[in-house]
Amino acid sequence: MVTAGLLAGPANAEPDTAAPRATDPVTEVTDRLAAQLTGRYAAEAKRFGLFPTTAEHAVNLADAPADSALGRAVRAANREVLAAKGLPADSAPLLTVRLADPSMVDALRRGVTPLVASSPSDDEATSVTAYGRDAKRVLLDAERIPHRPVYLVEVDSAAALAEGMDVIQSTLAQHGQAPQVRAAAGYWATQVTSIRLRDDAEPWHKGKAEIFAIAAGFGQDGKVKVDTVEMPYLDHDDTTYYPGQLLVHFSSYKYNLADLVLMEEDSGTNYRDLALALAQALLTIVDGGVYIPLVNAILNALPDGWWTDDPDYVDSFYTLSTATAGTLTGAANNATMTVAPYWVAPL
Structure with a gap:
């Protein structure tokens, strides 16, 4: 970038x-x-x-x-x-x-x-x-x-990210932490209608950003469920994008709440290590009957070296609900996005 x-x-x-x-x-x-x-x-x-x-x-x-x-x-x-x-x-x-x-x-x-x-x-x-x-x-x-x-x-960070998302989801699924979408009578999702990064902190030799989101909530079995979403359009900072993308799918969650962390793929990202680190950290979290924010657990799962370049932490959003709407500023004050509830109807 x-x-x-x-x-x-x-x-x-x-x-x-x-x-x-x-x-x-x-x-x-x-x-x-x-x-x-x-x-x-x-x-x-x-x-x-x-x-x-x-x-x-x-x-x-x-x-x-x-x-x-x-x-x-x-x-x-x-x-x-x-x-x-x-x-x-x-x-x-x-x-x-x-x-x-x-x-x-x-x-x-x-x-x-x-x-x-x-x-x-x-x-x-x-x-x-x-x-x-x-x-x-x-x-x-x-x-x-x-x-x-x-x-x-x-x-080629775009190609690496696409492959990496598959590795993360398959690895999490092996640990029972990948969400299973229920084919019911439709479900609510969070749609991002606009998004802007204040600073991607990348110099001339880095090229475009490759941003991805990690969404997490509690599944019906009480275990933490993690989903990943590519955001391939989010190339530069100080630019507003209007994707209309669905970022959080509440179909597989026990509560109507989920957390979202934005990350950037960098050349040294090891996707299998990232998935295993997430699985190990999130396995220890137990559903106590009340929703527990999961952002800190996700961030704490990242090894110290990953805070330098691979992958970069961009921002995080706590407790998005099925009713969350309007303009939100991330906890790190780096990302601003406008979201709206979106009803996903069955076929």
Whole structure:
């Protein structure tokens, strides 16, 4: 995601030989590939057209021919990424290359030699390690968009999120915590008619947001039930979206109350670990006959490292009911959404 407050001035680009090491398995893979695309595989990458000429669309690195040296390296790297993210081995390839910002297109057309980088895993990082010709390291300011073109090797977060939601739901179902929708005479849901994020806290090298919601309530059996919902339209902060999306389905809950937590997928998210952490934390909560807010339990289930980047906490909403309507501000004062009750009629 690119935040609205980024500076457009020139970035520092000093050669460096002691750049910080990557801090998670996925970043280690993308950083390694970034160096290789300017070094040992530079000629193949150019020949196979893996560097897009605009910032509109990313190129999947799996487009490299399977029988090429680069193709074999990409397939091995994809296997590492899928394992690190807790995704099935037969999932679609996730590694892509994109031009970091539309402002870099003109320099690219003038023939300015681009750099290749991967985004650091830490949102608080002050520099981005990029690679120039022959994999020579160059440090870039993490907060200022460089004038020199920069290609980013990264995970297709939209594809990863779609796969990850399936992993979370199937894992929770194995622990008896995935909601079962009852095909009754219809049910109430909470519809979000508009939503806006104040700050997604992401610098130029992060790209668009991939937001998902975790909804939780007590099921008919007294156990906590968790559902996940993708919000693929919610790309940028300081932008109002009007999705008309159903976020909370009360068909499987014992009470007419549920809690909602908004999170963002980042490259290092391990979806199986997230699901297991949620299951372990929520198994200990017992229905005492009165609704207990579940936001804190969800947030406490996240390992400490996940508060830095993967996944990012966005905001939370306590005790949404079947009658909740109007404009709501999240507990972290970061998300504002307008909601309305929605009756889901049977077929």
